[in-house]
Amino acid sequence: MTVMSSLDLREDWRALLGRRPALAETLAVYEGILDRWADSSAPVVQVGWTAEQCRERWARRVPLLAEMPVPFSPEEVEALLGLALGLLASVGAAEEAALQRFAEAWDRGGIGPAALLPAQGRVGSLEPEIGLERNAVAFLACVSLRPGLDGLFSDCRVQLVDGVWDLGVCPFCGGPPGFADIIEDGRRRLACHLCGGGWVYPRLRCPFCGNDRATDLARLQPEAQEEGYVISTCQQCRGYVKELDRRVRWNAGPALVEDWGSPHFDLIAHRQGYWRPSAPLIHFARPA
Numbered sequence: 001m002t003v004m005s006s007l008d009l010r011e012d013w014r015a016l017l018g019r020r021p022a023l024a025e026t027l028a029v030y031e032g033i034l035d036r037w038a039d040s041s042a043p044v045v046q047v048g049w050t051a052e053q054c055r056e057r058w059a060r061r062v063p064l065l066a067e068m069p070v071p072f073s074p075e076e077v078e079a080l081l082g083l084a085l086g087l088l089a090s091v092g093a094a095e096e097a098a099l100q101r102f103a104e105a106w107d108r109g110g111i112g113p114a115a116l117l118p119a120q121g122r123v124g125s126l127e128p129e130i131g132l133e134r135n136a137v138a139f140l141a142c143v144s145l146r147p148g149l150d151g152l153f154s155d156c157r158v159q160l161v162d163g164v165w166d167l168g169v170c171p172f173c174g175g176p177p178g179f180a181d182i183i184e185d186g187r188r189r190l191a192c193h194l195c196g197g198g199w200v201y202p203r204l205r206c207p208f209c210g211n212d213r214a215t216d217l218a219r220l221q222p223e224a225q226e227e228g229y230v231i232s233t234c235q236q237c238r239g240y241v242k243e244l245d246r247r248v249r250w251n252a253g254p255a256l257v258e259d260w261g262s263p264h265f266d267l268i269a270h271r272q273g274y275w276r277p278s279a280p281l282i283h284f285a286r287p288a
């Protein structure tokens, strides 16, 4: 079955820039991505799996994507990948030589979409010789794969019910959490930027290492005017995820918009020695 994908975050993005005008210039780099995503109208293939097929995998703690053939051809992701490579170069977020090596390997078929998919504990599985750091690979994967993965899983999102998935990675694509929302009933919902999936995960457990000792899980509070936002950290693995309490900020945007729109929180976490699997572009572009 095919549908037209639609991933238009531009209105939410404009609303966020309206709330954070001081960041508008810095964040302009994301505009091209959002325009291209909104315009992307390629037919996408849905998984087409039944509830039983999905839940059988989740019961084995396997994300759906892990047991599928690679869902895209190189040609299908090339245009967005080219845009992402250009952005990495333009903000100085990756070495020119590394980007060149990546582009050459892609052109001769040595790297394909499979190398950008989530792997155990990371996004992408590039040879270290390419020389692209983790954040850069995660960015390439997000920009180039999001519209396709978003569409791919659109028909099986409803199969995810409470209690069938308890890992800190996305049950659909296996990607790491990119943002966290505290929803109306007080539970925490983690968001995957790679496929747009979300899943409920305990508030007092680190999604990266599973640590649940309350004394290890500190919450950093950004400035007072940013009420509702915290940085949820883990002393054990030094991982962090930004978290938004939707009960306080009912007018906030989708998780990806909130994440890309709050690099100042990443800076706070980074300065205190915390890491995350996929930092926003302009954060890792900036010298520490």
Ligand SMILES: [Zn+2]
Pocket (backbone or CB within 6 Å): 170, 171, 172, 173, 174, 175, 192, 193, 194, 195, 196, 197
């Ligand atoms: Zn996902």
Ligand SMILES: [Zn+2]
Pocket (backbone or CB within 6 Å): 206, 207, 208, 209, 210, 211, 234, 235, 236, 237, 238, 239
């Ligand atoms: Zn941890």
